[in-house]
Amino acid sequence: MDPNAIKEELRLFQSTLLQDGLKELLNENKFVDCTLKVGDRSFPCHRLIMAACSPYFREIFFTEDGKEVEGTKQVVLEDVNPSILDMIIQYLYSAEIDLTDDNVQDIIAVANRFQIPSVFTVCVNYLQKKLSLGNCMAIFRMGLVLSCPRLAVAARNYIADRFELLYKEEEFLKLAAHELFAIIGGDSLNVEKEELVFEAVMAWVRHDRDKRIKVLKDAFNCIRFRLLPEKYFKDKVETDEIIKADPELQKTIQIIRDAFKGKLPEKPKQKEGEQGSDKEEGEEEESPFPGFLNDNPRHGMYARDFIMMINDTAAVAYDVNENECFLVAMSDQVPRNHVSLATQKNQLYIIGGLFVDEDNKDVPLQCYVYLLDPFTSNWLALPPMPSPRCLFNIGETGNLLFVVAGKDLQTNESLDSVMCYDVDKALNKMFSYNHKQSEWRELPAMKMPRAMFGAVIHNGKIIVAGGVNEEGLIAMCEAFDFATNKWEPFTEFPQERSSINLVSNSGSLYAVGGFAMVQMENKEVTPTEVTDVWQYEDDKKQWSGMLREMRYAAGSSCVSMRLNAARMPKL
Missing domain, CATH: 3.30.710.10 (Potassium Channel Kv1.1; Chain A)
Incomplete structure (x- = not known):
């Protein structure tokens, strides 16, 4: 037995006896x-x-x-x-x-x-x-008041990670100057554009204008103006009334103007014998320039558009431009045949799937709901749907998620109901929306009836591809134009297949995986899952094969998401 394990066992045994004795x-x-x-x-x-x-x-x-x-x-x-x-x-x-x-x-x-x-x-x-969006500011302040670096840094990092969700909140506007600077001053700030930092600082200043104008010059050292587009700097920064009225800030603005033209301040010469003149090898040098000339990218600026593939093993992000895959999260708790949705707020929801809870004899069939936390790579469990269903589809509008139709797993009946979940209110409940008692706008029918097809909104149109009808698998594609209210032909997919994952990513349309009829070694033709990746070329109006096999696509649902490559291990 490991000697260290023996020591730990003895320590725990003695600690337990001592604690029991004291009690x-x-x-x-x-x-x-x-x-x-x-x-x-x-x-x-x-x-x-x-x-x-x-x-x-x-x-x-x-x-x-x-x-x-x-x-x-x-x-x-x-x-x-x-x-x-x-x-x-x-x-x-x-x-x-x-x-x-x-x-x-x-x-x-x-x-x-x-x-x-x-x-x-x-x-x-x-x-x-x-730590949560609702309490992170208070915990950050508490860590500072109690002089607890561990707590303050954890809360600060939490805020920096979710800065885009928090900077408009009332609690953010109430931060003291030193608290604000601690959050926005570092490389770890999760922002894709420095414009957001400038706008957050100016909103904070205007919240208590008379007092905070006095520290705006210090706040400037936390804004990396050289990361701003020069046009934005001229249109938004130089013309701001508060900045224009401050002579000291105008001097700073001139230095930044010169920096955009490639003229940086001269590095201060170090006097002979001055402390720090001999740097040890590997020791990081401090920038000779003021903070407002810092041009180091923020961590959030490494974000890219990915095709996200989620199955019951892992969630993997695929960068089609660099042909790279990254591990987003392990997902062994995610059931097969689930449905995934990436919202307009770039949040990933997993709903449903075939899952049997063998420990629950009364209600063994479950329809779980998960939300991915990309900062911790954890799946957050949300309230499950009231009744288990499969073969449904989901969509969103505003803060509402809708689960449409499907089949009830308990009764095996086809459903016409719609379940709705309010994301922002997080009421921990769902309610039923009966379309028979409400008004649905009927759109023109597709040219070919189909089921188990791929569908996505791409460039303002609904694109559908493949699927199954009474005659078997189909390859026909169609597009619905909202402007004309008509279905129009779309380039046929190169192979008849069902369950295609269509993804609109960075302005391009991709098709991932699905099921096709494949001839086996014994000459028998059977439905087989394929895991290839295709791209639609708009200029040539044709589908082009990109990858013959993407192993992470097996059994996956696919969505388009914007993720930070610097946070994920490369596969």
Whole structure:
């Protein structure tokens, strides 16, 4: 057996025995030699235990040479919630504490005041796991106030990752200057365009104009003006009324104008013997230029358009231009035959699929819903659909996701209902929308009836390809033009097949995989899954084969998504 494993087992065994013994001593009031008094409540404890867990109490109970301080059998603590203190004492003796969103802030404040690192660390762990769009600003401020770099950095990174979702929020506009600069000053900011940083700063300034104009010059050092298009700089930055009215900022604007023309300030000459003149090899040099001339790309500027392929093993992003694949997330919990949707907000939802929960005897068939968090590569479980269904399709409008028709897995009946999920309200419920009681606009029928076909909106038209009808597999494609309200012929796919994944990506149309009739070695023709990739060439009006086989496409649903290549491991 591994010696380290033996040591760890012995340590855990002894720690457990010690913890159980301490808890028993407290519960049975044995060897108690101290009372902590808060208001009219008293908490018996042991000075040795409190001193071992807290430098604050060690200083109260013992001198530097280890002698007991007289008159410390009762210690009065002011401005403390007795319930919170009770929870902390119980944790020191039992290693058990019930942290909640309501009490964690009070507990970490008391732990910080009385220098109890174990409780403080438990609270920090809890807050890190609970980071969300709704609380990240508050947790960031808390980390700064408590001088806890780990918590502050975790929250700052969370905000930087989701900056485009947060910069318009009221909480963002309330940030103090030093808090704002800590967020927008680094390379890790997840923005594709520096224009967004400039606009966020100016919105922040205008939120409290009189006070914040004074620090705008400092804020300029966090904006990388050389990453802005020169036209945007002239049209938006130079003409801003606040900037035009500040003589000091006008000097900065002139330096940036010169930088766009290739004229940078001269590097300051270092005096002989000045500290730092001899840099060790590998040590990073600080930029000799001010922050507003920094032209290092932000991390978010490495985003590209990918074809995302999701099956029950992994979610893989394929860059058609570079012919590269990246691992987005493992997806072993995603069922087969699911349906995927990439929303206009670039969020990936997985709905449904054939899944049988063998542990649930009453309701074994389930229709799960997942949302991909691209920053953590985790699938977030959302409320499942009320009834399991398959062979449906999904779409979105505004903040609503719609699941249309399909087949009920319990009754095997074809459905005409539509399920709707409100993403923004996150009400943890769905409601049924009956099309028979509402009004649907009927569009002209396709020229060829079909099922199990590929469909996508591309360049303002609905493109459908392949599928199945009464005669078998088909290759015919059609396009619906919203302007003319008519279906028109579209270049036929080179092979009859069903279940094609059509993807509109960076202005180009792609077809991935599907099922075709393939002749086997025994000369028998059977339906077989193919995993090739085709591109439609608009200028030639033809389909061109790109890849004969894309192994990650097997059993996959495909969508177009914009992802950051710098965050994903290359396959």
